[in-house]
Amino acid sequence: MGRLEGKAAVVTGGGRGIGRAICLAYAKEGADVIVNYATKDQPAQEVVELIGKMGRKAVAVKGNVALKADAEKIINTCVDHFGKIDILVNNAGVSKPNMLYKMTEEQWNEVIDIQLKGPFLCIQAASKYMMERKYGKVINVTSSAGLWGTKGQINYSSAKGGILALTKSAARELAGHGVTVNVIQPGYVSTEMTEKIRTDPKLKEIYTGRILLGRFAEPEEIALTFVFLASEESNYITGQLICVDGGLGMT
Amino acid sequence: MRLKNKKAIVTGAGQGIGKSIALKMAQEGADVVVVEWNPDTGVQTRKEIEALGRRCLFFAVDVADRRQIEKMMAEVIAAFGRVDILVNNAGFDRPGNLLKTKEEDWDAVLDVHLKGTLNCIQAVIPHMMEKSYGKIINLSSVWGKRGAVSEISYSTAKAGIIGLTKSVARELGKYQINVNVVLPGFILTPTVSKMAEKYRNIIIENTPLKRAGQPEEVASVVAFLASDEASFITGAEVEVSGGWNM
Numbered sequence: 001m002g003r004l005e006g007k008a009a010v011v012t013g014g015g016r017g018i019g020r021a022i023c024l025a026y027a028k029e030g031a032d033v034i035v036n037y038a039t040k041d042q043p044a045q046e047v048v049e050l051i052g053k054m055g056r057k058a059v060a061v062k063g064n065v066a067l068k069a070d071a072e073k074i075i076n077t078c079v080d081h082f083g084k085i086d087i088l089v090n091n092a093g094v095s096k097p098n099m100l101y102k103m104t105e106e107q108w109n110e111v112i113d114i115q116l117k118g119p120f121l122c123i124q125a126a127s128k129y130m131m132e133r134k135y136g137k138v139i140n141v142t143s144s145a146g147l148w149g150t151k152g153q154i155n156y157s158s159a160k161g162g163i164l165a166l167t168k169s170a171a172r173e174l175a176g177h178g179v180t181v182n183v184i185q186p187g188y189v190s191t192e193m194t195e196k197i198r199t200d201p202k203l204k205e206i207y208t209g210r211i212l213l214g215r216f217a218e219p220e221e222i223a224l225t226f227v228f229l230a231s232e233e234s235n236y237i238t239g240q241l242i243c244v245d246g247g248l249g250m251t
Numbered sequence: 252m253r254l255k256n257k258k259a260i261v262t263g264a265g266q267g268i269g270k271s272i273a274l275k276m277a278q279e280g281a282d283v284v285v286v287e288w289n290p291d292t293g294v295q296t297r298k299e300i301e302a303l304g305r306r307c308l309f310f311a312v313d314v315a316d317r318r319q320i321e322k323m324m325a326e327v328i329a330a331f332g333r334v335d336i337l338v339n340n341a342g343f344d345r346p347g348n349l350l351k352t353k354e355e356d357w358d359a360v361l362d363v364h365l366k367g368t369l370n371c372i373q374a375v376i377p378h379m380m381e382k383s384y385g386k387i388i389n390l391s392s393v394w395g396k397r398g399a400v401s402e403i404s405y406s407t408a409k410a411g412i413i414g415l416t417k418s419v420a421r422e423l424g425k426y427q428i429n430v431n432v433v434l435p436g437f438i439l440t441p442t443v444s445k446m447a448e449k450y451r452n453i454i455i456e457n458t459p460l461k462r463a464g465q466p467e468e469v470a471s472v473v474a475f476l477a478s479d480e481a482s483f484i485t486g487a488e489v490e491v492s493g494g495w496n497m
Contacts, residue, residue: 168497175459175494187483212424217483224480233471236436236464239494247424247486250417 002030003231008082010074012036012065012122013092015044017191018141021219022089022226023047023058029227031087032057034078038064038092038114057081065092065118066110075125084133087230088126090119090140090163095193097152108155115159116166123170127179136179137230140167142241144187144248164241171239180238182229187245189217212247253478255280258331262314262371263341265292267440268390271466272338274299275474282306284327284334286341286371288313306331314341314367324374333382336477337375339368340390342408344442348401357404364408365415372419376428385428386477389416391488393436393496409434413488420486429485431476436492438464459494 009026013019015037023033024047033051035058037044044060051058061077063070078085094114096107119140130136145153146160163183171181188194188207197203198216208214225244228234243249259276263269265287273283277300285300287293290311300307308330312319327334342364345356368389379385394402395409413432420430437443437454443463455463472491475481490496 171494171497172459176461180460212421212485213427213429213483214425221480221483225484228475228480233475236460236468236491236493237472237489238460239497240490240492242484242489243487244481244484245487246483247420250421250486 002028003227003233004087005030007031007086007230008078008084009087009089009230010034010036010078010085010122010126011089011091012074012118013038015040015047015060017193018186018189018219018222019089019091020047021223022091024050025220025223025227026087026230027051027054027056027058029231030056031230032082034058034074034081035060036063036065036074036092038062064114065090065122066113068121071118071121072125075122075129079129085126085129086135087137088122088139089226089230090122090138092118093141093193095153095156097156099152100154103154111155112159115156116162119163119166123181127170127174130179131174131177134178136174138170138174138179138181139226139229140181140183142183142185144185144245147185147249167241168239175238180235182234182237182240182242184222184225184229185241185243185245185249186222187211187217187243187248189219189222191219210248211245212250215246217244217246252280253480254336254474257281257335257477258284258333259336259338259477260284260286260327260334260371260375261338261340262286262367264296265289267442268435268438268466268469269338269340270296271470272340272473274303275467275470276336276477277303277305277307279474279478280305281336282331284331285309286312286314286323313363314370315362317370320370320374324378328378334375334378335384336386336388337371338388338390338473338477339371339412341367342390344402344405346401346405347403349403352403360404361408361411365411368412368415376423379428380423380426383427385423385426387419387428387430388473388476389430389432391416391432391434393434393490393492395434397496417486424485429476429481431481431484431487431489433469433473433476434488434490434492434496435469436464436490436495438466438469440466454495457495458492459497462493464491464493
């Protein structure tokens with residue numbers, strides 16, 4: 001029996017990278033999954049097919065979490081198909097790096113809208129259903145940049161810093177309704193977003209040197225902490241930041 | 252079974268959170284070493300672990316006594332061949348306000364929590380380093396971050412465990428040994444059941460989930476950190492407090 005047997009989950013940005021690994025890990029533990037994606041159809045369809053082969057249900061939903069109508073559509077699709085929503089993972093993200101003095105207003109807005117307003121809108125839409133059933137697990141995603149800042153990504157780090165307070169405020173508001181809200185900091189993971197720092201030998205050495213365990217994470221091992229926070233095993237954890245970063249934050 | 256055939260040591264496993272951790276480890280398939288100064292409660296935990304079909308060794312030792320721990324570790328290695336998991340949970344509370352705290356109470360509390368944790372880690376790490384594998388989980392407390400009235404020695408010891416955890420994580424990361432610290436909030440254990448109801452209610456009121464936790468809810472978190480699912484987590488603080496300390 002899986003640890004998420006019969007649960008209904010929404011994973012935003014579920015087509016690729018960490019989001020994809022979360023979708024597959026959830027299905028493996030028995031959950032049905034809404035795979036949200038913003039741009040590329042093919043990867044999301046692939047995730048849906050893989051989940052189907054595991055004997056679970058999955059639906060791909062195209063939508064931009066930064067738009068209220070899309071966020072509602074994503075959450076409502078879950079309720080329409082699976083009758084409820086138990087788990088919401090706000091994973092969708094985008095990176096538009098630029099130095100502070102060169103960053104355009106568009107670059108700022110796009111990243112803040114997707115990474116900060118998106119989770120807000122999705123939580124707002126999902127919490128209505130979760131509060132009704134007095135059950136829910138919301139998991140947000142932050143980043144080392146959100147905790148300590150970084151050069152050349154003030155939009156990204158501001159959004160990821162904001163996610164910490166959003167998590168805690170949502171946790172306080174929803175605790176009385178049986179809903180826990182937590183945030184994961186995944187460190188450096190082997191995904192498309194980290195391709196440059198993984199492939200450039202000089203950058204790779206610098207970044208790997210910051211990780212106590214001396215290696216980048218695979219998306220699959222990060223996904224297991226998302227399973228843990230979505231399961232009954234973490235029922236007494238709320239409002240917390242969980243670092244799955246190989247000790248990155250300490251170096 | 253996420254800890255199948257792992258060998259785990261749990262200190263302070265006679266009651267409360269430690270006992271729950273020991274039983275959870277056994278349920279997940281581990282053989283368990285029960286470390287508990289009280290022979291009666293330690294034997295009871297051993298019986299319950301054996302009833303789950305797992306092997307169990309019981310040592311009635313004081314973790315603050317380095318020689319006892321070194322001797323114990325030699326016997327554990329002789330019997331189990333290795334140690335995969337060490338949970339430093341042993342501890343006790345001698346409440347008392349700042350002015351009235353006696354030096355011997357301070358020493359006793361810090362010795363068990365801090366020196367006891369160090370003793371067990373130092374005794375176990377050569378065996379973990381040899382295998383390039385190990386999971387060390389230390390138990391701190393939300394009070395270690397917040398402080399608490401009339402808990403000067405306990406909260407100081409628990410804060411020390413956080414610093415100790417991070418230093419050990421730094422030293423052992425390159426050996427693929429994960430070292431983390433769990434901070435329980437208000438958990439229903441024999442220790443807190445002695446607390447006046449008035450104070451218990453205040454803490455619950457300040458806990459967003461509006462309830463105390465059960466020892467099993469901490470044990471499931473420790474089991475997760477002890478499993479390979481948490482292979483990329485090290486040097487982390489994990490609070491299991493119902494949101495008490497955001």
